[in-house]
Amino acid sequence: MNYNDLGNYIACKRSSFITIPLGTGGGLDESNLSAFLFTKRGSSVFIAFDAGTLWTGAQSFLRDTNYATYFNITFPPWATQIDQQVAWFIxxxxLGYVIGHPHMDHIQGMVQASPEDYLPSNALDMKIDNGLIGLLKDLLNPILGTSILTKKAIVGLPFTINSIQNHIFNNVLWPNLPGFGRYDYFTMIEGRGYNLTDVIFLNDTQRQSLVNTFPNNAQLTAYSTCHNDIQSTAFIYNDQITAEQVVFFSDTGIPSGNYNCDYQQKIYNVWKNVRIDKLKAIFLECSYPNNQSESQLFGHLRPKDIMPLLVSLLDLGVQPTPRMKSLSHVKLIVQHIKPLVNQTPSANKRLNIRQIIYKELTDYNPVGIQVNIPTQGEPICI
Known part of the structure; x- marks a missing residue:
C-alpha cells in the first residue's frame, strides 16, 4: 500500500494508529530486518517493536518528503544531508525499543545505531518543537536535560533483557552503552499490564509532560511465545481511552526439533486477552511459503499455519454480543518474510516471494482479514 495515494490518505485520516516498517524481512538482507515504529495518529514520537534495521528503513522513510502529511518532523538547520536527518530522527x-527476542535480526539495527542514539547536550536550546524535545523542553532545566534526554529504554521479558545485557552490550561484542548512561533496561513480568509511560520513560518529569499525548493512556502487556529452542514474545498494546488493541508477535512458529514449548498453546494464551471488536491489527511473521517442510521451519510460520491460528482467535478471543464471525476489520501486517534463495514452487515461478506469500494468504482466508505485505519505509495506517 502506498501511503501517498489519495485513498490511503483518506483512510489515514480515519485511522487510530500508524506504523512505519523500518524493516520487514526475515534474514540474509541485513538492510531490511524486522523493525516497526508505532504511534497514535497525530503523534510524531514512536516506540519500536523489534529493531533489526533502523538506519536503512529511516532513510527510505525520510527520502519521501510526503511524510510531512502525517508527522510533524523538523530538523536542526545543520541537518541537510540524509544521514544527518536519519540520525536526528532516531x-x-x-522513544525506546520493545524487543521480542534477542536474535540478531531483531536487535542489530538498535545495536549499530547505538553510538549515535542520543540527543546532544544543547538539544533543549534548539528551535525544535516536536519529537522528544518538543514534549519535554518546557519542563526541563537545560542544565539537567542532557542526562535525562540521553537515556532510552530497552524493554522486554527477562530472557530477552538478560541476553542483550550479558551477550550484546557487554564491552566484548559491543560497548556497554547502557553502562555509560545511554540506555536503561526495563524487564517486564509476563501477563502484567504496564502503563507505556512507565515502561518507556524512566523519570517522573518526563511522565508529567505527556498527559494528553502518546505514549500516555496506553498499556503494554507481554506474553511468552515459542521460537524453536528459545523464548520469544507477543505484546498487546491497549489504548486506555478507546480500548482499541494491536498485537505484535516477534518470531514464533513450528519448531524443528523436540523442544518443550507448545507454540500453538502460547498463541492461544495471547488470543484469550484480545477483544475481537476492538482489535485493529496483528503483526505476525510469515517466514516461508506453504511448500517449506516442517523440518525446515525452525520456529517460523507459513500461510497454511497462520489461517488456522486466526480461526482460533475468533473462538478464543473476547467476543462482543452478538459474536463477530470475521476479522474483516483487522489488518494482518505480515513480517519476517525470508528471501527466496532456493527453488520456486512450480505454480509460482513468475512471482517473487512477497507475491507468493500474499497469494497463499489470500487464496485461503476464511476469517476475511485484511492482508498487508508492508514495504520498507512506507507508513501503514491502522
Whole structure:
C-alpha cells in the first residue's frame, strides 16, 4: 500500500494508529530486518517493536518528503544531508525499543545505531518543537536535560533483557552503552499490564509532560511465545481511552526439533486477552511459503499455519454480543518474510516471494482479514 495515494490518505485520516516498517524481512538482507515504529495518529514520537534495521528503513522513510502529511518532523538547520536527518530522527523521535527476542535480526539495527542514539547536550536550546524535545523542553532545566534526554529504554521479558545485557552490550561484542548512561533496561513480568509511560520513560518529569499525548493512556502487556529452542514474545498494546488493541508477535512458529514449548498453546494464551471488536491489527511473521517442510521451519510460520491460528482467535478471543464471525476489520501486517534463495514452487515461478506469500494468504482466508505485505519505509495506517 502506498501511503501517498489519495485513498490511503483518506483512510489515514480515519485511522487510530500508524506504523512505519523500518524493516520487514526475515534474514540474509541485513538492510531490511524486522523493525516497526508505532504511534497514535497525530503523534510524531514512536516506540519500536523489534529493531533489526533502523538506519536503512529511516532513510527510505525520510527520502519521501510526503511524510510531512502525517508527522510533524523538523530538523536542526545543520541537518541537510540524509544521514544527518536519519540520525536526528532516531535520536529525537524514537522513544525506546520493545524487543521480542534477542536474535540478531531483531536487535542489530538498535545495536549499530547505538553510538549515535542520543540527543546532544544543547538539544533543549534548539528551535525544535516536536519529537522528544518538543514534549519535554518546557519542563526541563537545560542544565539537567542532557542526562535525562540521553537515556532510552530497552524493554522486554527477562530472557530477552538478560541476553542483550550479558551477550550484546557487554564491552566484548559491543560497548556497554547502557553502562555509560545511554540506555536503561526495563524487564517486564509476563501477563502484567504496564502503563507505556512507565515502561518507556524512566523519570517522573518526563511522565508529567505527556498527559494528553502518546505514549500516555496506553498499556503494554507481554506474553511468552515459542521460537524453536528459545523464548520469544507477543505484546498487546491497549489504548486506555478507546480500548482499541494491536498485537505484535516477534518470531514464533513450528519448531524443528523436540523442544518443550507448545507454540500453538502460547498463541492461544495471547488470543484469550484480545477483544475481537476492538482489535485493529496483528503483526505476525510469515517466514516461508506453504511448500517449506516442517523440518525446515525452525520456529517460523507459513500461510497454511497462520489461517488456522486466526480461526482460533475468533473462538478464543473476547467476543462482543452478538459474536463477530470475521476479522474483516483487522489488518494482518505480515513480517519476517525470508528471501527466496532456493527453488520456486512450480505454480509460482513468475512471482517473487512477497507475491507468493500474499497469494497463499489470500487464496485461503476464511476469517476475511485484511492482508498487508508492508514495504520498507512506507507508513501503514491502522
Amino acid at each position: 535520536r529525537n523521535h524514537v
